[in-house]
Amino acid sequence: MTQHSRIQCPKLLDKVMSAEQAAALIPEGATVGMSGFTGSGAPKEVPQALAARIEHSVAQGHPFRINLWTGASTGPEIDGALAKANGIQMRLPYQSDPIGRQRINEGAMDYMDVHLSHVAQYAWFGFFGKLDVAVIEVAGILPDGSLIPSTSVGNNKTWLDLADLVILEVNERQPIGLAGMHDVYYGTQLPPNRVPIQITHTQDRIGEQYLRCDPNKVIAVVQTNKPDRNSPFKPVDDKARRIAGHLIEFFQHEVKRGRLPANLLPLQSGVGNIANAVMGALTDGPFENLTAFTEVMQDGMLGMLRSGKLKNVSCTGFSLSPEGEREFVDNLDFYRDKIVIRPQEISNHPELIRRLGVIAMNAMIEADIYGNVNSTHVYGSAIMNGIGGSGDFARNAYLAIFMANASAKGGELSCIVPAVSHVDHTEHDVHILVTDEGLADLRGLSPKQRAKVIIANCAAPEFKDELQDYYDRALHHSYGKHTPMLPGEALSWHERAMRTGSMHAKHKETV
Template identity: 50%
Template structure:
């Protein structure tokens, strides 16, 4: 306990998870640590679930940095405690509850969440529930594998409940760099000029009197497995690497590129992984999540600094991380998501952003959140923060889904998270479309010819050519037909048309709507 609680009088606040959970009351707003899914509280949410399962009626609003593990999002959803949730999630039970309107949910840019807390837009934060590595002599809280919204949660809450997780290695101490901004009109420039700049403290300041409970736990992060790097992902990565080499030859990028950002998940992990065997070296990353491929790049001597707000390894990666924490701590910096996702810093450093799309339309609009425009998948996360402010913004997707029954390139996106104005490059396993400096109709041809799957390329080109014959020429659409691409899947389970039927695609689409 001595190494973990360094302020002696706080040792009196140590209690069981069950006792700490009693501090959370019906109707409260609770802000927690955790980010995709690392460094989130586990013991107290499980104790809260137990209270409800024993017959108590409790409903709360939960704010997290991003997705968290099943002990929080899953458990509190299944028992009915979760009534409202912000801003990003990946749990199946929570996703289903959101889509059935059992949990109220607002999708948000992650850089906005911490500001909204500071501005009071969510209302008063009753409890900050945070996982910690240790508590300093002054009462400062040292995070574990993520920071997320912890600083703002602690600053703005009435009380703080701390879970000290003994499964987290002490070698994490010193990896964090906590810097917080002021509210307007007193906000100052964030003094980060290089990816590796450290501008804050290694702990989150916290008035000791705010700490209402300290719980010891040893429940490890329930990290997600990453899918294998399959052939489509390798092809996507190869297209991006070739493009980056071209940009270096043209003098638009330095030889060691500019700081890289990559989104969450298997495809994003694979894209970065392709750089391991590339000629690039002395790379830096300024991103949200530090995944397995970034550890590979560090081990290969390719990446010198990786800055993020969370360590988000796979099951295998977590073991590797713990066994070599001193090594990775030399290269990794964890920051609050207010700083990792800050538009000011992203623009200053010239980030190359790489994020994943659900679908892209022929004019370069990107849907990264809603299936068929209606069902929430995970949320926008930080992709908008980086895309809108990047030096280069790249979106990746495999060209088809559902075993080829859905085209990821469509005439009109069923939901738009990122407009054509923010998207520089679209990449699928089929190829890459550089959209910079192009008109809408030029973009459409590039995306269809370079990115669409051959099974859908003729259909998309037919749609474009007929749309161009209508009265409106700038960004021409046949709106009924554009929407019917998704309607056809809902009715038949496929966006494909029977190649043995008439080649008049408009007749086929019209017939599918009858």
């Protein structure tokens, strides 16, 4: 392989430079759109060089910051490095880096949490302001300047179109065999000129295999050879297996009742241990010829594709363990016609989610006894990661399912509470709650009926009596009887946990 074999556009060969030289071209105070979705396809070297430049500038008494837009979370090379340098003024739309989280929660970084399907359209509407620079990882550059996307597409199409300047990282670690796996749709229009998106099956292709890029906007090309952020998954524990078991039993019941077809409907799954447990249970379960229309493909879906239980996956990026990455790369020819990678404005598009009838399965921090879900904030004010795509899917899914362990911190914290401290998904958008204790089907139920089912089926045993006691008293002393609530007490569980580390009452509360 020659030195520049992945850079086939002659006009861009003289733009090849080091990451440090490229980072020096990013203006102070710029708004920068970077590639990356859950760590896949993110630039690896330019952000770190930019962070080093900011740190040096701070040491010289001249601090500066940038505004950072991405597809979703990235990795330590971007969020970690820039947050450590205190180099981010505004961050959107999602993050999961511990240093970035600390900066946000201590008030040192502004953060706008955005539904992932909204990001590209809001950028086009001009809601976020001007995009100065795009820094995009690609697997290769074709002779006409078109780009072979990396392991995610995310918002890359939009960043390349809107940015005044473009910096490309050509990562030779990414397999060139990714070429052809992407479906980049350029047919979206601004209102009032929008037209329907013509996808009726998960594997429909309506776009192009490559990203368009005006070579005249490219100011730097940086060659890299580094892996994605591939974090190992924790072993699936008994609680996650129980959650998965409850869901499999529920799906079987729905098929028997005729509310789901025998091969279910397209699956969407969030990231994490529980999500992988569900995928593992489906691999061993009774359902065949499954499909997925999701944001992120994890190891569990690779396993389902290998087993033949899953026919195909539509996503916008990968979130694989190191073992999962090796499996994918080593068997790329097997996966090629089974995976399609799209922009996130398509993978998360409400029109498509509703048309396809997606079964959405996402994690939560907590739910209250009426079915409201908090998936982003601890004690109402400290951001964990962000809403991501869970809202895109929950509001529009055929089935909106939220999952969590019934308790945490050794049984001191309850996932089921009288009132959530922050609402991301209202009771109107939540169909099913699942914990390791059981499953609550909330469809067709009034608030009081939901409370009974949630306490009975989903609450941890050590909290059931306290939840029932709160509900009984609220039923009698609430201002209204439709959704019984004691406002002065509803958030006392969170206040108590902040103060003592436990939600358990030391004595029965009085009205």
